[in-house]
Amino acid sequence: MINFAAESHVDRSIHGPDDFIQTNVVGTFNLLEAVRAYWQNLPADDKAAFRLLHVSTDEVYGTLAADDAPFAEIHAYAPNSPYSASKAASDHLVRAWHHTYGLPVLTTNCSNNYGPYHFPEKLIPLVILNALAGKPLPIYGDGQQIRDWLYVKDHCSAIRRVLEAGQLGETYNVGGWNEKANLEVVHTICALLDELQPRADGLSYAEQITFVQDRLGHDRRYAIDARKLERELGWKPTETFETGVRKTVEWYLGNSGWIANVTSGAYRDWVQQQYGV
Numbered sequence: 680m681i682n683f684a685a686e687s688h689v690d691r692s693i694h695g696p697d698d699f700i701q702t703n704v705v706g707t708f709n710l711l712e713a714v715r716a717y718w719q720n721l722p723a724d725d726k727a728a729f730r731l732l733h734v735s736t737d738e739v740y741g742t743l744a745a746d747d748a749p750f751a752e753i754h755a756y757a758p759n760s761p762y763s764a765s766k767a768a769s770d771h772l773v774r775a776w777h778h779t780y781g782l783p784v785l786t787t788n789c790s791n792n793y794g795p796y797h798f799p800e801k802l803i804p805l806v807i808l809n810a811l812a813g814k815p816l817p818i819y820g821d822g823q824q825i826r827d828w829l830y831v832k833d834h835c836s837a838i839r840r841v842l843e844a845g846q847l848g849e850t851y852n853v854g855g856w857n858e859k860a861n862l863e864v865v866h867t868i869c870a871l872l873d874e875l876q877p878r879a880d881g882l883s884y885a886e887q888i889t890f891v892q893d894r895l896g897h898d899r900r901y902a903i904d905a906r907k908l909e910r911e912l913g914w915k916p917t918e919t920f921e922t923g924v925r926k927t928v929e930w931y932l933g934n935s936g937w938i939a940n941v942t943s944g945a946y947r948d949w950v951q952q953q954y955g956v
């Protein structure tokens with residue numbers, strides 16, 4: 680069993696933390712109790728084979744200075760946002776259910792995912808869609824915050840590998856070794872759109888970049904040390920940021936139906952609340 684379920688957007692957690700406590704903390708508690716009851720009543724062979732893999736985030740470790748080493752699994756937890764604190768709490772619950780009840784668990788902590796089907800509240804899809812719609816591309820603060828980008832299919836292959844061969848009770852960090860400043864990410868997307876679907880006026884999409892007020896408590900840098908997963912389970916990412924982001928932009932250009940479906944209703948209310956447009 681894999682627990683992907685979470686409220687995941689930092690900005691939304693700043694505006695309304697309650698849902699994050701309910702879903703990520705209380706929800707994980709409820710899940711653990713349901714799984715424990717299920718697992719305890721399994722026939723012996725099924726019980727021995729059962730695993731619960733809990734998917735979490737590198738944000739539980741807090742923020743890094745420019746010259747700090749990337750987060751390894753032994754890094755102390757220091758979550759800074761309501762979102763990351765709720766995920767840290769869920770990780771601790773999972774850990775406790777293993778140590779107290781012997782529940783067979785594995786935990787993965789990943790860096791920033793991106794790729795197809797990424798909900799456009801997050802930076803990369805938001806920038807692609809805003810660019811194509813002729814809207815501002817909002818950069819929080821100075822845009823020099825660093826994220827470590829992981830292509831979604833690489834994340835999936837890591838989860839599969841941990842489920843197959845991870846040591847019960849252990850945690851594994853998953854990252855793509857792709858540290859980029861936000862402003863660089865946005866310029867890369869603009870350059871790809873300039874090539875694949877140029878603006879009618881011949882100007883670059885980069886003209887739409889707009890610096891806006893910074894996120895409250897904004898973490899400066901995340902970076903993942905994925906060597907444990909590589910060394911112990913033989914996993915490696917297959918995409919660089921350059922190959923993954925091209926696939927991503929191409930996917931959004933080819934999937935306007937999906938975009939129309941997810942950018943109606945409540946999504947429009949969120950954009951109005953967060954960006955005022």
Ligand SMILES: Cc1cn([C@H]2C[C@H](O)[C@@H](COP(=O)(O)OP(=O)(O)O[C@H]3O[C@H](C)C(=O)[C@H](O)[C@H]3O)O2)c(=O)[nH]c1=O
Nearest residue numbers: 687688689736737790791800801802817818819824861
């Ligand atoms: C939406 C938006 C974001 N940003 C900045 C804020 C961050 O420094 C960076 C990425 O933001 P985003 O909200 O896409 O992702 P993070 O806050 O880094 O968190 C994401 O990656 C981690 C690992 C998770 O665990 C979260 O679930 C996931 O949402 O771009 C902007 O500058 N402008 C914008 O309009």
